């Protein structure tokens with residue numbers, strides 16, 4: 425399948441699949457990242473169902489990311505190696521040194537930060553240089569996957585150098601708005617619970633439509649046409 429990706433396209437991460445057939449269907453859409461939750465309390469926990477051979481058969485352009493919450497770094501490294509994952513998304517209180525340790529081991533590192541009514545960007549400065557991307561997710565009752573958006577304008581004055589993905593309750597209705605959202609540092613989006621028919625089960629058709637809109641929107645900047 426050929427995607428309409430341009431250098432201006434937002435990177436797209438689809439997160440939280442568990443079942444092989446569903447993973448294959450989402451991978452066919454060629455997102456930039458596929459995320460798998462390795463946090464046992466999550467209803468999207470993939471540790472028991474994910475087959476490493478399926479991940480190894482994916483195109484190299486689709487990078488696979490394990491999502492962890494305050495997991496000891498030794499266990500993160502062991503999981504990344506045993507599933508053949510390309511990187512880790514860290515959703516807890518992981519330190520800059522822990523991020524740097526994963527990066528030094530050759531893994532892509534996405535550090536997630538929980539955003540409430542305010543965002544103290546200066547507190548993230550110690551993470552600069554130890555992560556490939558930051559990810560901004562909405563603060564909520566669960567550690568991730570709350571399906572809630574935050575006020576994206578809190579990122580209007582972003583001055584850090586680490587590029588970031590926007591997350592938190594992004595749904596099909598946001599696709600056009602996201603293509604027109606030109607925030608400093610924004611390079612991608614993370615799609616999760618708003619694209620599900622059940623926890624951990626993504627709707628490939630809803631994703632196909634949204635990915636086409638996201639990709640088309642940025643390559644043809646003013647295009648609002650439906651796909």
Ligand SMILES: O=C(O)c1ccccc1N[C@@H]1O[C@H](COP(=O)(O)O)[C@@H](O)[C@H]1O
Pocket residue numbers: 439440459461463466467468491492493515559561562567568569570571572591592593594614615616617618
């Ligand atoms: O999805 C989960 O269950 C989850 C659990 C623990 C940590 C992260 C999790 N998901 C991440 O949450 C954000 C936002 O998801 P949503 O769009 O609000 O449903 C996303 O980055 C997921 O990777």
